[in-house]
Amino acid sequence: MIGSMTAGCRNLGGVRVVCVCALSTLAVLPGCGERSTDASGRILNASVLGETGTHVGQFVYPRGMDLFLMDGRPMAVIVDKTARLQVLDLDSGSVVGAIKTPEWDQGMPTGLTVGPSLLDAQKQAVYVADTHEHRVLMYTLPLPFADEPGATEPAFAFGSFGREPGEFVYPTDIALRLNADGSVREIYVSEYGGNDRVSVFAVEHDDDGMGVRWERAIGVASETVDGSDDPRSLSRPQSIAIRRLADGSEELVLTDASHHRMGRFTLDGEPIAWIGSATDTDPRAMRFPYGLTLLDDSTALVTEFGGCVVRHLDLDSGETIERYGAPGRADGELATPWAAGVIDGKVVVLDSGNSRLQMFRASGITGEQHASSGGRP
16 A cells, blocks of 8 residues: 555634635626627636735635535635645635645645545545645645644645656646545546656555555656657646546546647546647647546536636537637736636636636536536535
């Protein structure tokens, strides 16, 4: 087994809140025929939450986000380049949890996933791709609150630096495959930095407790700029999710960021389809897709770091349905966004380069965020 529980690290005390600046009124859902963007792609009627800074409720280049419900209320958990995890109530604009990861000397996390806790499937937890510390952390929700968050030990952690099976260079995201009873069966971890693969770990329980065991890897590190050297080639797989199809089968969906495309794989690692191409010169082609969220209507939101846009596409056809956003600093414009999701009918975008969230309703998005993407009960 790899990984172990950390005793006495689950602080589930009373929740305190702090309000966040710049929460404007949410836009009314556009009516039939009304556009969500203008001719330039700028999002219309976007509301802004957050600003640049180091106080609770402010952000310093946030690079990870997931959405979830807590006591029926829509929440976002966000990690930024101060190594802080903050939980925001999206209805009130309040911060209800704030901690720091234990160590950040080498760098900060880039990926978050909310799902069932490994310790108790009836509770939610946030899984952290602690990128530059070469490991995965798990914190049980709700997070404690502090005006000046300090280093907080996780409830569970695994991983170390290396290139052997089960080791990490720079982990970027986590996806959870669940059993029928809602408990976690497998943990999928994407990474880059020479490994450029998705590692699959089985969750095991025995007389010594609970741990994870490396099972297999999906994908191989690419040696070409366009991924043409192998059908499984990956170059910075930034985000991953498990997709459950109507017939009950499952597949792995990922963003192959430096190849400017998305991939669909069987859970055994065989390629099913690629969406996008590194050689596509169309100005509207996919550019550095970092974020991925599956919706329950067989569509997905892909957040493009390089394109400064959120793309809504059909997973089966690969066709783009709509694009939201344009480069810039004004409301409705995006700067190097890292993630997006949908909760309670609202699109929430992590506008990283502007150190804020933007929220809006889009007439073309009717699906909700899928459980296998994280963040849903």
